Structures are given as structure tokens and as C-alpha cells.
Amino acid sequence: MHVQKNDNVLVIAGNSNGKQGKVLKVFPDKDRVIIENVNIVKRHTRASQKNPQGGVVQKEAPIHASNVMVVCPKCNEATRVGHAHIKDATTGKKKTMRVCKHCNEMF
Numbered sequence: 001m002h003v004q005k006n007d008n009v010l011v012i013a014g015n016s017n018g019k020q021g022k023v024l025k026v027f028p029d030k031d032r033v034i035i036e037n038v039n040i041v042k043r044h045t046r047a048s049q050k051n052p053q054g055g056v057v058q059k060e061a062p063i064h065a066s067n068v069m070v071v072c073p074k075c076n077e078a079t080r081v082g083h084a085h086i087k088d089a090t091t092g093k094k095k096t097m098r099v100c101k102h103c104n105e106m107f
Contacts, residue, residue: 002081003065003096010078011038020071024060032062039063039068042099072100073107 002010007023021035041061047054069078074082082099083107 001026001031003033003068003070008071008073009033009035009068010071011035011067012062012069012078013063014063015039016063026065027062030062031065031070033065034060034062035068036060072103072105074105075100075103077102083091 003023005023005026008020008027009029011017011019011021016035016038019035019038023033024036025034027033037060039061040058040062043057043059045051045054045057051057055100063072070081071077074106080101084097084099086095086097086106087093088095100107
């Protein structure tokens with residue numbers, strides 16, 4: 001999956017098109033992500049000990065991962081993500097890093 005938790009992403013399709021936000025949660029088995037302040041839905045809740053008042057609560061709903069693009073931390077552009085395999089100098093293990101397709105910066 002090209003999106004990870006705490007990534008800054010741009011929504012490119014759907015009702016929230018053009019909004020940016022931080023990824024709060026990722027569901028790789030369903031290819032969905034929850035983004036901060038994006039795709040807000042109203043949920044009617046019954047009164048409980050946790051929420052004694054009950055009523056209507058607004059919360060973020062999942063959005064399909066294909067409808068978002070990662071925003072590169074260096075060039076601040078929505079970009080596709082590539083992968084580069086590098087060898088760690090200290091441990092000698094191979095590591096996979098994500099790469100911005102615009103500026104070739106690893107993140």
C-alpha cells in the first residue's frame with residue numbers, strides 16, 4: 001500500500017476532492033484509510049456511560065486508498081510513490097525506502 005500512517009495526503013476524487021490531511025489509520029486488507037477532517041459523516045449514537053448525552057456525533061469515515069495521493073515532505077507536491085532498495089551502512093541489511101517521483105527524495 002502506498003499510504004502509511006502519519007502521511008500527509010491529498011484527496012484526488014470523491015466528495016472531499018482537493019482536501020489535505022494527515023492519515024490517522026490504515027486498513028490494508030480493505031485498501032482504505034481514515035484521514036483527519038476528511039469525509040466527515042454524522043453518526044447517531046445512543047446514550048451510554050462513555051457518552052451519557054447521546055445524540056449526533058461527527059467523525060471521519062474511511063476513504064479508498066486509490067482516491068488519495070501522498071504529499072512529498074520536501075517538494076510539497078502530491079506525487080506518486082516509488083520504491084528504492086538501499087543497503088544500510090551500519091547493519092548491512094537491505095531496506096526499502098519510498099521515493100518521490102517528482103524530486104527523487106527518499107522518505
